[in-house]
Amino acid sequence: MIEVRELSKIYSIDGQVFKAVDNVSFRVQRGEMMSIIGHSGSGKTTLLSLIGGLTKPASGSVLIEDRAIWSMSDDDLSEFRNKKMNFIYQFSSLVPTLTSLENIMLPTAFGDYGEDVAGYAKELLALVGLKEKENSYPSHLSGGQQRRIAIARAFINRPDIVLADEPTGDLDEETEAEIISLFTTMNKEAGTTFVIVTHNKDIAARAGHRLKMANGVVSEINAG
Ligand SMILES: Nc1ncnc2c1ncn2[C@@H]1O[C@H](COP(=O)(O)OP(=O)(O)OP(=O)(O)O)[C@@H](O)[C@H]1O
Numbered sequence: 001m002i003e004v005r006e007l008s009k010i011y012s013i014d015g016q017v018f019k020a021v022d023n024v025s026f027r028v029q030r031g032e033m034m035s036i037i038g039h040s041g042s043g044k045t046t047l048l049s050l051i052g053g054l055t056k057p058a059s060g061s062v063l064i065e066d067r068a069i070w071s072m073s074d075d076d077l078s079e080f081r082n083k084k085m086n087f088i089y090q091f092s093s094l095v096p097t098l099t100s101l102e103n104i105m106l107p108t109a110f111g112d113y114g115e116d117v118a119g120y121a122k123e124l125l126a127l128v129g130l131k132e133k134e135n136s137y138p139s140h141l142s143g144g145q146q147r148r149i150a151i152a153r154a155f156i157n158r159p160d161i162v163l164a165d166e167p168t169g170d171l172d173e174e175t176e177a178e179i180i181s182l183f184t185t186m187n188k189e190a191g192t193t194f195v196i197v198t199h200n201k202d203i204a205a206r207a208g209h210r211l212k213m214a215n216g217v218v219s220e221i222n223a224g
C-alpha cells in the first residue's frame with residue numbers, strides 16, 4: 001500500500017549539508033500497523049512528512065497504491081492526500097478560532113463526505129472521551145485534550161492511512177490506553193493502515209511491523 005524507495009531529505013544549514021532522511025526504503029502493507037521508534041532528531045517527523053506528501057524529498061519516491069505521490073501535480077496531490085490519508089501531528093495543530101467539533105470536521109470542508117459529517121464528528125468526540133467539550137475552543141482545553149481532538153480529526157474523512165507522530169506524547173497512561181484501543185479498533189474494523197512514530201515501547205511492541213530510525217537511516221526490528 002505504501003512503498004518508500006531510496007528516499008532522502010537533505011537540509012543545508014549555514015552551508016553544511018545534513019541528511020535528515022538517508023536513502024530509506026520499506027513497504028507498509030494494507031491494514032498494517034507499523035511503528036517507528038528512534039532518538040530525538042533521528043528523522044522520524046521528516047520521514048512521516050515525506051510519506052504524507054508535506055515535504056518534498058531530495059531523491060527517491062513514495063508510492064501509495066502504486067502511485068508516485070511526488071510525481072503528481074499539486075492539485076492532484078492535495079486531493080489524493082485529502083481522500084486517502086490523515087495526519088496526527090507531533091505538536092498542536094488545532095485552529096484556535098474553531099470549536100472542538102468544528103476542528104474535527106475541518107478535513108471534510110474540501111470534499112464530499114456525505115451528509116452526516118457532524119454526527120460522525122460527535123461520535124469521534126465521544127470515542128476520545130470529550131463529548132462535553134464539543135463547543136470548547138482549543139485555548140480552553142488542556143494539552144492532552146487538544147491532542148485527543150487532533151486524533152479524532154484524523155479519522156473524520158475515513159482515511160485509508162493514518163500517519164501519527166507521537167500521538168500519545170502528552171497523555172496519561174489510562175487515556176493513552178484508550179487511544180491505542182481506538183487505533184486498534186479502526187485498524188481491525190475499518191482496515192485503516194497506521195504508521196505510528198512513538199517513544200512508547202508498549203505501543204511500538206504492539207505493532208505488527210516495527211522500524212527503528214537512527215541518523216536518518218531506517219532498520220527493521222524483527223519480531224520476538
Ligand atoms: N526545516 C528544517 N531545516 C533544517 N533542519 C531540519 C528541519 N527540520 C528538521 N531538521 C533537522 O532534521 C533532523 C531530523 O528532525 P526530525 O524532526 O525529523 O526528528 P525526529 O526524529 O522527529 O525527532 P523528535 O523525536 O525530537 O521529534 C534534526 O536534526 C532536525 O534538526
Ligand SMILES: [Mg+2]
Pocket residue numbers: 044045046090165
Ligand atoms: Mg519528531
